[in-house]
Amino acid sequence: MSDASLRQGYVLGLTSYVLWGLFPFYFKPLESIPALEIIVQRVLGCALVGGLLLLWWRHPGWWRELRNHPKRLMALSASGFLIGFNWTLYVWAVTHERMIEASLGYYINPLVNVLLGLLLLGERLRRLQWLAVALAALGVALQVWQFGAVPWVSLGLALSFGFYALIRKQAQVSALPGLVVETWLMVPVALIWWLGFSDGPTRTLELWLSPLGLWLAGAGVVTLVPLLCFAAAARMLPLSTLGFLQYIAPTLVLLAAVMVYDEPFDLEHGLAFVCIWVALVVFSYDSWQWLQRQRASKRTAG
Numbered sequence: 001m002s003d004a005s006l007r008q009g010y011v012l013g014l015t016s017y018v019l020w021g022l023f024p025f026y027f028k029p030l031e032s033i034p035a036l037e038i039i040v041q042r043v044l045g046c047a048l049v050g051g052l053l054l055l056w057w058r059h060p061g062w063w064r065e066l067r068n069h070p071k072r073l074m075a076l077s078a079s080g081f082l083i084g085f086n087w088t089l090y091v092w093a094v095t096h097e098r099m100i101e102a103s104l105g106y107y108i109n110p111l112v113n114v115l116l117g118l119l120l121l122g123e124r125l126r127r128l129q130w131l132a133v134a135l136a137a138l139g140v141a142l143q144v145w146q147f148g149a150v151p152w153v154s155l156g157l158a159l160s161f162g163f164y165a166l167i168r169k170q171a172q173v174s175a176l177p178g179l180v181v182e183t184w185l186m187v188p189v190a191l192i193w194w195l196g197f198s199d200g201p202t203r204t205l206e207l208w209l210s211p212l213g214l215w216l217a218g219a220g221v222v223t224l225v226p227l228l229c230f231a232a233a234a235r236m237l238p239l240s241t242l243g244f245l246q247y248i249a250p251t252l253v254l255l256a257a258v259m260v261y262d263e264p265f266d267l268e269h270g271l272a273f274v275c276i277w278v279a280l281v282v283f284s285y286d287s288w289q290w291l292q293r294q295r296a297s298k299r300t301a302g
Contacts (some may be wrong), residue, residue: 045220
C-alpha cells in the first residue's frame with residue numbers, strides 16, 4: 001500500500017474516532033429532549049441521508065446480494081436492533097451525567113470482542129490476552145464492589161457494540177449499504193413509537209422552528225460521517241493501527257466528562273479505570289507482538 005494511502009487512512013481514522021469522542025458536545029445540548037425522541041430523529045435522519053448517499057455512491061448489486069441471501073437481511077435486522085439500543089443508551093448516558101460510565105464501556109469493548117471470539121467463534125486466547133481479560137473483569141468487579149451495583153451502562157454499551165460488530169463481521173455486507181438497511185429497518189418501529197406513543201417536544205412545531213430543532217435535525221449527518229470515515233480507514237490501515245486509534249474516542253469522552261461537565265472522578269473510579277487501562281496496554285502489546293511474528297514468518301516463507 002502506498003504512503004499516500006496510509007496517510008489518507010490515518011487522517012480518516014483519526015477523524016472518525018475524534019468525532020465519536022466529541023459526540024457528547026453534540027448531544028449534551030439536547031438533554032431537555034428525551035433520549036428515545038433523539039434516537040427517533042437520529043434514525044430518520046440517518047436513513048434519509050444514508051439513502052441519498054447510497055444513490056450517489058453506487059454499490060452495484062448490493063440489493064440483489066441481500067435478496068439472494070435472506071440470512072444477511074435477518075442479520076442486519078438483529079444488528080439494527082443492537083445499534084439502536086447502543087445509540088439510545090449512549091445518548092441517555094450523555095444527557096444524564098453518566099459519560100464516565102459510557103467511556104468505560106468503550107474501553108471495555110475491545111476485550112468484549114476478544115471474549116466473543118473465544119465463546120462464539122472458537123478462537124483461542126493467548127496468555128497475555130487471558131491476562132488482559134482478567135484485568136478488565138477485575139475493573140468491573142471493583143465497580144460493583146465500590147458502588148454496590150453492576151455498571152450496567154458500561155456493560156450495556158460494550159456488549160451491544162460487541163455483538164453488533166460480531167454480527168456485521170459475519171453478515172458480509174458493505175459498510176454503507178449495511179448501515180442504510182439497518183436504519184431503514186428501524187424506521188417503521190421509530191415512526192410507530194413517535195407518532196403513536198410520544199407526546200414530547202419533538203411533536204411540536206415550536207421545537208422545529210427553533211435552533212434546537214435544527215441541531216436535532218443534524219443528528220443523522222453527525223451519525224453517518226464518522227462511520228463512513230471509519231469504513232474508508234479500515235480499508236487503508238493495518239488492523240493493529242486501528243486497534244490503537246480506537247482508544248481516542250473513550251479518552252475524549254472521559255476528558256469531557258471530568259474537565260468540561262464536572263462529573264465526579266475520584267479514587268474509586270480511578271482504580272477501576274487503571275485496571276482497564278493496564279488491560280488495554282497488555283492487550284495492545286500482545287496484538288503488536290503477534291503481528292510482528294506474523295510478518296517475520298511471511299518474510300521467512302517468502
